[in-house]
Amino acid sequence: MTLRVLDPTNEAKPATGEAAQRLLSLRGTTIGFISNGKEGTKEYFGHLGRILQEEHGVARIVMRTKSNYSAPADKHIVDEIRQWHAAVTGIGD
């Protein structure tokens, strides 16, 4: 007996954004870090920022922290992203 069954997934997904163009060099760039606010991001992101500046010539590091680690980044942070050449996000569990 043949059965005809239905797809349970959300087939009408909204279009996802395109990946930004990759940077050819980090030299002279501004890199933003977005922490989810948990303890683990503090030292790690600070350390990573220093490496980017000292070893890869990054001109400026911007550190931002979400107000709620379980919600999307605050609007003022999202608005600021366009002023950066690249962003690093991460959780700090």
Place this chain on the structure above:
Amino acid sequence: MPLTSRTYEVDDLMAAQELYHSNGWTDGLPVVPPTEAAVLACLDWAGMTPDQLIGIEPVREQAITAEKIAINAVMAGCLPMHFPVVVAAWQGMLKEEFLLHGTTSSTGGCAVLVIINGPIRKEIGASGGFNALANSDRATASIGRAIRLGLINVLDVRPGAIDRSTLGHPGKFSYCIAEDEEDMTWTPLAQMRGVPEGLSAVTVMAAMGPRQLMNEWTHEPEELLETFAAEMRGNQRHYSIYGGNYCIVVPKQLRDQLQAAGWSKADIGRFLYERARIQRKEWGEVGKGAVVRDRGESVYTALESPEHLLVVGAGGPAGGFGAVIPPWMGHKTKAVTVPIGACVDCGPEPAKPA
């Protein structure tokens, strides 16, 4: 209106199982194959069209339609008469204050607890009696499972994808209870939360697993409730210190004693608001001294206010076993109550004709 979901032809029941399992469309258990007839029967029962919008997931802006929720409800084993409860639960989950994306993607690993109130419980056979928090009946088992399958398939809440839970808990298979309204004098939960008497409703809460307790050695309300308070304090010490919607499940044996002493649900809320609180320095006693810092004397209540306690009467007729069901993460998410098949946002009632 015809269904628009993609269809697949399979040779038999077993082939259907393999199709759904191999695509990651299940919770690991067998599913009921969602045929067009079964899905349309759910939609017809609820008076909904396939493209009817249940809501939009606020973070990823995913539209949730009745057709997709019905497909997943059929897969979970729901009968058409169960479907309105599933729809109302989704409407609650899609309210901004529920924080659906955060609660379903968190490493914290909570599940969606669905609490059913009102006449629909009896119509669909949702029992609030024996084994209330587990496999008590077909209705609550399948409704709870429909929520999880819908999250998996409609919003990609799969382990390792959107679902980043470290452990999760067994309630992620199904977590649905009905309040035992006939066997108590207390006001049902839905009415406590503003739903008019006589209407059916669901309350959804982003909930951790139930922490079971027992006290069969006193009839004193304060002593009985102190056991619940201690369990809440334990959760504050071991899991999260922050206040939010806690649910307590009170079985008949304990309910009878509290009711006989004249204690209402509001009285219980006031008592537990006062008793379920700890100082931050207590974290130092359970291995979390590193985050006490200079706030050791600060007091944290498990409830932000007495009204934030959800008191549910449920469970078998004998046994002094209750349960505390903690929130996922304090006040970041709020429990939401939604009437079933009634519009409460439609403005004032139209004037009656003279």
